[in-house]
Amino acid sequence: MPGIDIKDRRRRCVLPFEALPAEVRLLRRAAATQLGQWGVPAAGDATQLVVTELATNVIKHVGEGSPATLILEWQRERLRVEMHDKSSCLPAPRTADCEAECGRGLHMLAAMAVDWGTVVTALGKAVWCEIELGPDDVCLRMERAVDALENYRERSETALRGRHEAVLEESAVELIADLLHWTSAQGLDPDDVLDRAQMHYEAEAHIAA
The missing domain is CATH 3.30.565.10 (Histidine kinase-like ATPase, C-terminal domain)
Known part of the structure; x- marks a missing residue:
């Protein structure tokens, strides 16, 4: 914005x-x-x-x-x-x-x-x-994600002239892809990293529900 x-x-x-x-x-x-x-x-x-x-x-x-x-x-x-x-x-x-x-x-x-x-x-x-805003209003993971996506948004907006939501969605895809490249360069298994991230997400989503 x-x-x-x-x-x-x-x-x-x-x-x-x-x-x-x-x-x-x-x-x-x-x-x-x-x-x-x-x-x-x-x-x-x-x-x-x-x-x-x-x-x-x-x-x-x-x-x-x-x-x-x-x-x-x-x-x-x-x-x-x-x-x-x-x-x-x-x-x-x-x-x-x-x-x-x-x-x-x-x-x-x-x-x-x-x-x-x-x-x-x-x-x-x-x-x-x-x-x-109380402590329950601000999710640290969401705050970090917004910081990262806004940086990617600035790079993507010149190519994507649609809705702001579409730009952020494409930025999320680019961010995940870059992280997978980084994990591979570090000798890690990208699939294993994705599985672990999914486990963290599902566990926290279950607690929030």
Whole structure:
């Protein structure tokens, strides 16, 4: 995805969209898909709620059809969600018993997030929050796999111009093939290495189930 920085293990996804009701569902799905590719699908439910609230606020208070951008940024134990729009008017929470709907979403945001805030940008404003990821949310094996596949993705994207999922799938095949070449060069039996890896995978999948 755009803006991924491998060195500090930070991953960044930028999703521009038009603030339309039909787009909110697609935006939620895109966010969930991205978290799955990063190996943190357990954070999907909370993230989708936050994305829905932030996108809906843009529709209500900035204007239906206005351009906006969702940014997801994952670094270790936290996932940062930012919603950028063209309005410089900062939202303010209303009191809990206020009849107006405006601002109620911010109370929900504050309750779900470990930290949140708003900031004026050069083009408007951004509302952001950070969701804390528990130790069960981040699978070390998945994190290592994503690191490796992103390196391969950068090499493969020039040849594969299809969906991002297709690029990652081809990258996985290339990575496994390279590892088999390496095991053979080390005097190891590639079939034996594959069998052992399959045994590890099946054992861990059984425990997870």
